[in-house]
Every structure is written in structure tokens, then in C-alpha cells.
Amino acid sequence: MRGTFFSSLSDIRPWFGWMPPTLGSLLILFVIGTLASTISGFIINRVLTRIPGRRSGSLIRTAAVALRHPAQIAITSTLMIFAIPALDLPVSLAGSLAHLFAVILVLAFGLGLMKSARIGATSYISHLDASADDREEDILGRKHLTQVRLLQRMAEIIIGVLTIGAALMTFDPVRQYGLSLLASAGAASIIVGFAARSVLTNLIAGAQIAVTQPIRMGDMIAFNGDWTWVEEINSTYVVLRCWDKRRRIVPVSYFLDNPFENWTYNSAELIGAVYLYLDFMAPMDMIRVRLAEIVEACPEWNGKDFSVQVADASDRTIMIRITAGARTAVRSWDLRCAIREGIVSWIRQNCPEAFPQTRFSAHASEGGEPPWDYDYSSPALPRIESRPPRW
Template sequence: MRGPFFYTLLDIRRWFGWMPPTLASLLILFVLGAFVALISGFIINRVLTRIPGRRSGSLIRTAAVTLRHPAQIAITSTFIIFAIPALDLPVSLAGSLAHLFAVVLVLAFGLGLMKSARIGASSYISHIDASADDREEDILGRKHLTQVRLLQRMAEIIIGVLTIGAALMTFDPVRQYGLSLLASAGAASIIIGFAARSVLTNLIAGAQIAVTQPVRIGDMIAFNGDWTWVEEINSTYVVLRCWDKRRRIVPLSYFLDNPFENWTYNSAELVGAVYLYLDFVAPMDMIRTRLGEIVEACPEWNGKDFSVQVADASERTIMIRITAGARTAVRSWDLRCAIREGIVSWIRLNCPEAFPQTRFSAHASEGDGMAWGYDGPSPMQPRIEGRSGR
């Protein structure tokens, strides 16, 4: 196989005998390399991207489109590396070209591995999305999504570091430096650890979060008094999306070093509370019945958690606490708003005396002076009339 390949290149080389040897060899090399790149791209586009099938065929088509350019670069580099010895090139130039395309081949291979990891993660995530009815309630799906995303990014980092290291190790000075660095690995690790301790801390935190999962993609978290959703978990930081579309960038280590509220850790269901301040004359039986009707009519209610209790009383009002459960935190907010609106409108129309009132009364004391008295119906007018009749 190698013999016919060399002989074919030599025959092509003879066609350009009228040109300077080095220039002719370089021209043949790059023209053939471009031809090989075009042929490989044509095969990928025309053959692999048209493979039928839903699952396996779709995966092959996606991989063909994503890996097209790394595959073209790798095939072309391999062809040029094998073609260089058959052409009439100076030894120094041939060695430099072979080294250059060997580095390009290593980088193309590493890029292909990184994209392959991304394809695998995307395929798994699309399977999760297709099987999930409600992302907020799919705790297991979000758990897998977080693990896959974090493992994908860690794999990309490791592949990138190894690829760059392999490319640099093809240079003799770097290889010798690497061997000497291994001899003093203890001191080097200490220096690197101090220089990149924040990066390493977040990388280790990412591995811990992928395993223990105190926070997942899609979780709702109470962060500094705001409602936030975990929009993205990167290798070193987390993107939190606030209810008003603001984004908060938080280091991964924060979620291991500080307490926080995760409202969707085991379940997306949440019990919300509504507080009403009413007068002592409020008809509680009627209000409790009406609240039950309001909650049952709300589509956000989960059908399980509901209670109405007089939770507190002061010298002027009583405090009513209404609790109702919803399937998600957002639905809980809407449910509480609907309860407030419905019960306030009903009280205003049917028993407005139930709203908090301020009472004032004055009555005559035994010494003909006026005394300011209790917080109830005023007896002031009858007593004044009695005095004026004397």
C-alpha cells in the first residue's frame, strides 16, 4: 500500500519537473492536501449526514455535522505527513512540515474528543427533556442534567489540558522541561496550588456538587432575598436568573461554604401562607367557608394542603393565617395572590365591618368631668342629654 502511494506521488512530482524542486513539492503537497480535505468533506456531507433512522441515525448525522471540520483536518494532516517523505524536499524543511502537521493532528484529535463529549452529553440531555413532562417537578431529570453538564465541562477541561500538553511535548525543549519538572513535582505542585487555589477550589467544588448535588440546574433558590433559578452550572461558577431577568454570577464554592434555601431540593411543591388582619367582629365561619371556595377554584392549588387559623390577636385586630399548597413555587405565588384578591373583594361586599376599625368613645365621670373610656360603642350622647335636662 505504501509503495504504490509513493510511486504515484513521484509520478506527479515528475510532471512539475520544469519548476524548482522545493516549490514544486510544496505546491503538490498543499494542492493534494486541499483535494483530500474536499473529498473527505464531500463524503461526510453526502453520505454520513443522510443515514436514515431516528435514534442511531440521528446521532450519526449529528456527529457527522459536528465533527466534520476536525475530521477533515485530521485526515488532511495524516495524508500530508505520509506524503512528505515521497517528495523532494530538503531534510530540515521536511522535518519542520512533518512536525507542524503532527501538532495540527494532535490538536484536531483533541478538538474532536471535546466535541464528541459535547455530542454525548447533548444526546443524553435531549433524551431527558423528551421524557420529562414538567421540568420543575422532574427532580431526577434535573439531577441527571446537572451531573451530565458538570462532567461534560470537566471532561472538556481535562481533554483540553492533555491535548495542549501532548502538542507541547512534541517539542524537544518542552519535553526536557517536562521531565525535569517531574523530578521536582513536589515543589511545582505547591507553587501551582498557591497560584491557582481559587480555580482549583471551584473545580473541586464542581466535582462535589456533581456528586452530592445540593444545587441542580433548574432549582429555585432564595439568594439574598431574591427568587432565583439555577440557569447554568459551569466548571467554576453558577449563573442564577432572578425573577426580573437579572443574572447573578456566584462561585461554585459559595454553595459549599454558605447556607442557602433550595425550594426544589426534594420536591417542587411549596406551601404558601397568606396573612389577613381583621376586626374582632369578623365572622370567621363565613370567611373560612369562602376561603375554601376560593382555594378550590384556583387551578394552582395542589388539592392537599389548606388551612385557616386565627394565628394571633392584638389589642385592635386578629391575624388570620391561610396556608395553601401548590405544585411549584411560582404557582404558590399566584395562588397566594388569588387568595388575597378573592377574600378582600368578598369581605368588602359582604361584611365590610370585618376590616380593622379604630373605635373612640367618651363618657362623663362621677366628678362632672369627661373621661375618655373604652374602645367600644360610644355612650356619650345619652349622658349629655341627661345632664342638659337637669
């Protein structure tokens, strides 16, 4: 096949005999590259992108679109490398062109590998998204999502470094320098280790997080007093989205060196607590019954966890602790707000004397006379009618 290709070039060369040999050879090389790029692009667009099928066909179509340009560059560079020896080019120019196309071929191959890794990760993640009913409660899905994202980024970094290294090693000075570094690998590794200590620390931490997974994509993290969601895990840093849409950029190594709260580690369910400070005269039986009605009417309640207890008492008030479970932390917040609003409104309308009150007692002096003539005591607090007031 190679001989056929060379003989075809030999037959084409006389067509450009009216031009200088070097210029004619370059023109033939340009025509070969243009035809190779056009034909390969046509095949990819007309054939591979029209393969039927929902799953395997969709993957092939996606890969064909993403890998179209690297494939065209690789095919064109390969044909031009094969064509250079059959053309009438000076030795120095032929060597330079062959070296240039070899570097382009290596870069195109590396770019294709990086895009292939991204296509595989995206396909797997889309399959997870399609099979997940509730992303917040899908612990296994978020576990796989975290592993795939971290492995994808690490693979892209490794492929990029190896590709650039392979392209540079085609140059003689760089190759000699690389061999000298290998000869003194001990000193070089120490120097590189000190220079890239923070980068290597975060890369290794990213690999540890992919395996041990103290955090996952979509986890809710209590970070410096804020509610945050893990929005993105990169190879060296983590993006945390706050409840008010602020973003916190945190090094990956932070989550291995410092303690933190992960509210969705094993389950997204969370038990929230509401604290009420009431008077000693508060009718607890009525309040407990009403709280049960409020919680059962809330769609955020998980139907399992609920309790009402007098948790503490001071010299003026008692503290009521209401606990209720919800399926997620956000729903727990909404549930607690609904409980607090509902019970305060009910107490205001039905038993306002249950709110905290200030009491004092005045006694007569030793002579039997009251300390003052005017009665400073306030009248009893009236109940608020359920009907609207008349203005």
C-alpha cells in the first residue's frame, strides 16, 4: 500500500514540472493535506454522525463530533509524513517538515485522548442523572459522580503532561536534558518536590477524596457557619456554593486536614429542633396536641421523627424543644419555620398568657401601710378574639 502511495505521487509530480521542484513539492504536500482533511471530515460528518441507535449510536455520534478535529489533524499529519520522502524536497527542509508534522500528530493524539476521557465521563454521568430520582437522596449516585469527575480531571492532567513531554522529547536538546535529569533523578525529584509541594499535595488529596470520599458532589457542608453545597470538585480545589449563591474556593487538602460537618454523608435526612420560651402557666397538653397537628400537616415532615419536651426551666420561663425530621436539610429548615410560625400564631390567638411574663410582688412596710397609695399593678391580659377587630 505504501508503494502504491509512492507511485501515485511519482505520477503526480510531472504535473507540476513547470514549477521549481521545491515549490512544486510543497504545493503537492498542501493538496494532499487539504484532500485528506476534507475527505476525513466528510466521512465523519456524513457517516459516523448519522449512525442510528439510542444508546450505542448516541455515544458514537457524540464521539464523532467531539473527535472530528483531532482525527482530521492526525490523518492529515500521517499522510503528509508518508508523502515527504517521495517528494523532491531538500534534506533539511524535509526533516524539518517531518518533525513538525510528528509533533502535530503527537499533540492531536493527546487531545483525542483527553476528549475521549471527557466523553466517557459525560456519558456515565448522564446515565446516572437519568436513573436518579432525587439527587439529594441518591448517595450512591453522588459517590459515583465524585469518583468519575475526579478521575476524569486527573486523567486529563496526566494525558496533557505526557503529551507535552512526548512532543518536547522529539527535540534533541530537550531529549538530552531529559536523559541527564533521569541520570540525576534523586536531586531532580527533591527540587521538583519542593517547588510543586502545594500542587502535589492537592493532587494527592484529590486522589484520596476520590477513594475515601469524605465529601461528594452535591453534599451539604457546614463551612464556617454557612450552609454550603459541594458544587464542583477539581483536582486541586473544591467549589462550595453558599445558600445565598456565593462561592467559596477551598483547597482539596483542607478536607483531609481539618474537621468539618457533612450533613448528607450517609443520608440526607436531618432532624431539626425548634425552641420556644413560654411562661409557667402555658397549657402544655394543648400545645403538644396543636404541635402534632401542625407537624402532620407539613409536607416537609418525613413522618417518623417528632417530639415535644420541656427541655429546661429558668426562674422566669420554661424552654420547650420541638424536634421533627425531614428528608433533606433544606426541607428541615422550611419545616422548622412552619412549626415556629404556626405555634406562635396559635398561642397568640388561644392562650396568650403562655407567652413569657414579668411578675413582681409588693409587700406592706412594718407599720402595716402599703408602700404607695396608687395601684401600679397592670390589669389581667385579655384573650385575643378569633374574629377580626372592629376599627
